[in-house]
Amino acid sequence: MEVAIRRIDTDVPLPAYAHDGDAGADLVTTVDVRISPGERAVVPTGIALALPPGYAGFVHPRSGLAARRGLSIVNAPGTIDAGYRGEVKVCLVNLDPAEPIALVRGDRIAQLVIQRVERARFVEVAALPDTVRGAGGYGSTGGASALTSPSTSPMNEEESR
Numbered sequence: 765m766e767v768a769i770r771r772i773d774t775d776v777p778l779p780a781y782a783h784d785g786d787a788g789a790d791l792v793t794t795v796d797v798r799i800s801p802g803e804r805a806v807v808p809t810g811i812a813l814a815l816p817p818g819y820a821g822f823v824h825p826r827s828g829l830a831a832r833r834g835l836s837i838v839n840a841p842g843t844i845d846a847g848y849r850g851e852v853k854v855c856l857v858n859l860d861p862a863e864p865i866a867l868v869r870g871d872r873i874a875q876l877v878i879q880r881v882e883r884a885r886f887v888e889v890a891a892l893p894d895t896v897r898g899a900g901g902y903g904s905t906g907g908a909s910a911l912t913s914p915s916t917s918p919m920n921e922e923e924s925r
């Protein structure tokens with residue numbers, strides 16, 4: 765699939781898939797930035813897109829930087845609407861409790877996953893069709909511990925009604 769891309773910053777590389785079969789194309793920061801522990805920074809990537817209707821871009825963290833440095837994305841995954849023509853920006857956050865993260869122009873800081881998306885027609889009804897799960901969620905099937913009982917989960921079916 766072809767996606768029209770405009771380089772706002774003509775010196776940065778186009779998003780690229782590192783390997784055949786990769787879902788995410790790496791995005792770079794066009795600025796140097798130092799993010800203190802617990803702080804966030806919105807960084808530009810130097811590109812603007814025209815995604816076809818019926819598609820959206822999702823800006824995900826990169827796992828290596830996440831595991832090694834604690835770098836994540838506040839609104840992960842960020843949503844790039846098909847109609848958006850502005851510069852793609854990434855709201856980075858440093859989740860390391862102690863160490864700042866220094867990034868320099870050209871560092872790959874995130875990855876863009878392009879996916880088909882449905883547009884729903886929301887049809888209001890008085891009652892929803894029954895399911896086995898019902899309104900149980902937020903741990904209703906039990907927690908990490910084998911001793912955690914579904915009835916003590918934070919939100920069981922009764923509470924969520």
Ligand SMILES: O=c1ccn([C@H]2C[C@H](O)[C@@H](COP(=O)(O)OP(=O)(O)OP(=O)(O)O)O2)c(=O)[nH]1
Pocket residue numbers: 823839841842843844845846848851852853854855
């Ligand atoms: O990580 C992101 C997320 C969003 N955007 C851009 C593209 C997207 O189409 C637009 C709006 O994003 P979103 O709908 O998530 O933000 P909002 O706070 O709801 O803003 P708006 O009122 O403009 O929709 O901002 C980015 O560049 N990076």
Ligand SMILES: [Mg+2]
Pocket residue numbers: none
């Ligand atoms: Mg929005």
